[in-house]
Amino acid sequence: MATIGEHLQILSIKLVNYTPFPVAPATPRTHHSHAPIFPAFSPDLLRSTSLLFSRRNASARTRTHALRAMSFLFLLWLPVVLASALSDPYGVSYSIDCGGAANFTGEFGRPWLADRFYSSGSQGLVAEPHRFTQTQERTLRFFPPVSSGKKNCYSVPVPPGRYYIRTFTIYDNYDSKLHPPSFDVSVEGTLVFSWRSPWPDPIPRTGAYSDLFVHVADGLADVCFYSIATDPPVIASLEIAQVDPLSYDSPTTGLDLILVNYGRLSCGSDLFGPGFTNDSDPFWRVWQSDAEFRNPSVRIKALSSGGRRVLGTNQAPNYFPPWLYRTAITTLSADAALEYLLPVDTRLDYMLWFHFAEIDSGVNAAGRRVFDVLINEENVTRIDIFRQVGGFTAFKWHYVAENLTSTPLSVKLVPVIGKPIISGLENYAMVPLDLSTLPRQVAAMRALKESLRIPDRMGWNGDPCAPSTWDAWEGVTCHHSEDKLGLVVTQLDLASQGLKGYITDEISLLTNLVSLNLSSNSLEGNLPSGLGQGSLAKLDLSSNQLSGGIPDSMGSSNLQLVLLNNNELDGQVPDKLYSIGVHGGVIDLSGNKGLCGVPSLPACPFFWEKGNLSTGGKVAIGLACGIFLVALVLLIYIFCIRRGRHDYDFAPTQDLTSIAAKRNRYQRQKSLMFLEMETQNPNGLPITSNPRSSPPDRNVL
Template sequence: MRTTHHPTRRLIPKGGTTRDVPTPLQNGVGSDKGSNAVVVTALQFEASQLISASMPYSQARHYPPGSGVGPMFCTHSHPHWGCFLPPTHLVFVDLQFAGVSLNIDCGGAANFTSEFGRAWVADRYFSAGATGLVAEPHRFLQQQERTLRFFPPVSAGKKNCYSVPLPPGRYYVRTFTVYDNYDSKLRTPSFDVSFEGTLVYAWRSPWPEAAARSGAYADLIASVLDGAANLCFYSIATDPPVVASVELAAVHPLAYDSASTGTDLILINYGRLTSGGSLFGPGFTNDSDAFSRVWQSDADFRSLDVPIKALSAGGHRIFGANQAPNYFPVKLYETAVTTDNPSDALEYLLPVDTRLDYMIWFHFAEIDSGVTRVGQRVFDVVIGEENVTRIDIYKEVGGFNAFKWHHIVENLTSSTLVVKLVPVAGKPIICGLENYAMVPLDLATVPRQGASGLGDPSTAYIGLTNSSSVSCGYFDSDGDAGVEGISPDTRQDGMEWGSLCAFHLGCLGGRNLSSQ
């Protein structure tokens, strides 16, 4: 294993070609350009509001009748104004200084606002397919999870896409996928999913029962360069791909160290964790996140061998959070975990794909009012077998201040990455952790290559399927195959299966995952 310290470097595919694509299903984001862009509160917009920009009318995308896209018109060639849907209000926004978000209820027929105030629009921007309803809609607490769009290859072809007009930039993209026997065939489908031409997820039948019945969320961060975000689904054999919701939210162009790594990367979420707290984020709780990120409890990723103690800021104000370019929420730094025993190390077990490099973000705040001086709490960060840095939070930022640090890990040899906070003085502490697979864009999708398209998806996963057509990679503790990167026995909210309609895909119950 080789690690790279901050500042990070730009990733170049080895040998001048794209590396293997990931097969775990995870949670993720998108990308943007422009050094002077500042993300503000996300603009939730209805059909009458701004949905696309940064292109003259002659370059606007036109969608045929029946495609799910209403008639559009654009302003002329103003660089920051955009395309609008008629017929009522026109909202002119300088896109360099405004965030954009859109939540699509796939298969849904009407706009609505969720209980947490999120605006959802009826299904649109799809290339083909048909609508479906889950078999047991009463089990799904959120409206957008009850309907879906499926793409029968016989009528819709092997490739089908959502092509969402958006200003060029970086975006957080979250999908919800569910089967729940909507077609009464009792067989989950196999299909691949790409974003902007790069394969990001692979679904293989049979799915774990929990994923099939209750669904799964996945998210990533990626760039949209041409004015349209293309999320495409590739049928395998005659299976119809399915999707229940698509969410997109603008991300600051410099977020997650893009100035060093470049924008020709997709960051696929392998775990976005809050320590000492419970799941929170837009769509699940009434808590805000500027990029619409959802944070899940770290409980399933910590080593069970180490007794821990949860800490709280106790009403103290946290400084240094929710700031450009990453806008990490204040709530993340209001809780933390530490060890009971001063000699113990905090230990996390993170599932990874050894073919990929990873960007790990650590979130700290000294929220123990008993720590008042430099050197009182010091610990080493050990990733794999390498001691990569020493942290003294109070020395860096003082008390009740957010402190962020990140690291890139390369050339992994194990499907479980062990991260330890080893005490030097006092007990280690952490508020949160993020783990992102760094997936280079397919060379065919990078504009300078002059090529387009993904090619035949059946050739993209060389050696990744076995003779029974079940995707290889991550398996649960009983050895059952299913969706890559998911442990079927763990829910993101700690509830029993069947009591909630969804869970986040990937990295749940990481200690139960093993590599084939």
């Protein structure tokens, strides 16, 4: 069975061989750019305008000329701005020159941005750039799996909505290996294009455009590339434009479908569309000639509106361009049927859009042109354009061919009255969106990518688990969620990857994680408290530089294997965690000098636990502080409240005064006695004054 990418390559051959003819630049669309976008004024006009604005001392006549010039510029610019607003009703669009180093404006007025929003990769240049008329087709970005990983993405920030996405893929022997690479392309986590070497000629040298419509819900339009074997995926340009959310019958089909273009044909005209001709299309669609897909055995006649306006074009929600309905084809024979053979893949549904306009002035009443539409030989409807909308008015009709079992898809317009007529035909594969990783787990994995400093070579880009046809991120294992509506991460094995970050708290969002192995890295920081998920059964964080204590939450999980050896952890080990080894599990805490509190480790200090005060220490300090405060309050109460106002009167009482008087009298009598004894000693011998040897007579007056 041919792949989607192979059919798209075939459909693109006519497109990429188209050489645009030189015409006046088209009005540029509104783009996100770091530089403002201006109309393509001539340098002389801009220079003269600058001079007019720079002369402060100009005369009144000069100022009049300046005002006239400004008015002229405003009138010249106004149609451009209005046309841009009308042609781009939603205003969110990007044109990215992959591998390009500078912004530029394309041949038909479209501004292109230098390369950005990519995850990794390298810049390249086609081998023969002179063969490509458009600048964005000459450069490319390629993703070597050895240095960039097997999965790389462009993640473009956009508001939620419905988008048209177009890519240009080219090889042109840019690496001198004469080997076009094999790789897959996904959009929003769903495989849409497959490239397999060798590419069909002449696509390796000319390149191919591919496009689709998709709904973006998370604010990032992800276009991802997955390497097959050692081949580096390539991309030359990426275009994204927001479209009407109701376009292409999305209210009926739902938002969980991607419409992949399998053929967008214009009948009776050559290729046209923004970026390739001066024509505009609000959805950036490019329409190619139907000649390659029409049955060549049927002779046809081209019709034209002759410049007459066709009503009902460029209307919401699909905004089909007026140019599509100004041409048409019909058969030369009244009994001949128009037939198209469209390449498709089996087992998919296809949405066919038919575009009609009765631009033959000879058909001026209902019933003059009637034909049946047969799809794979099944008559699905009868068309009378004039009866439906009248003459020179666009008429659109679509049909879904379900679960095709054969290829190609046959479309016939069989005449009933008159000759069949058609202006355009679109064929879209209705590719169901693949299951994606649950949003909370995507956020957790992106946070882990930052905190663990995952290297580019591991290819952690886009959705961690989707597409389901690819491998998940390196080291990641995913399964379906319990309700089968999404994918969840169940295992992380990143041992010996040279990681040097830390484990973020967002790991707690991985509520289905069963096994986590981050051993033999250089991780630092504390163990997050959310590491004790109820689903976690195996945890290996050995041989890192983790510090701090072990959170109590780890003791409440269903862990059966815990390896925390050879880290810098400290503090008391939770009893419930250590009981894993008692109940048949395996736990290894060796090589952590600060851990304590379990039989195989030292006892923890009474007042110290997990690098901080223990609960007992905090209680003891609290009690001591309480006792001190009580004692302080008691002292204040005794000395400041209970004492009366006489407690501070220190005057001597009557008894104390009497004792003092007696003592003074005794001292005077003692002095008189010593004086008398001295006068009675004629030799002047010293008299011992020791009161103990000769106590004075206390009765002497």
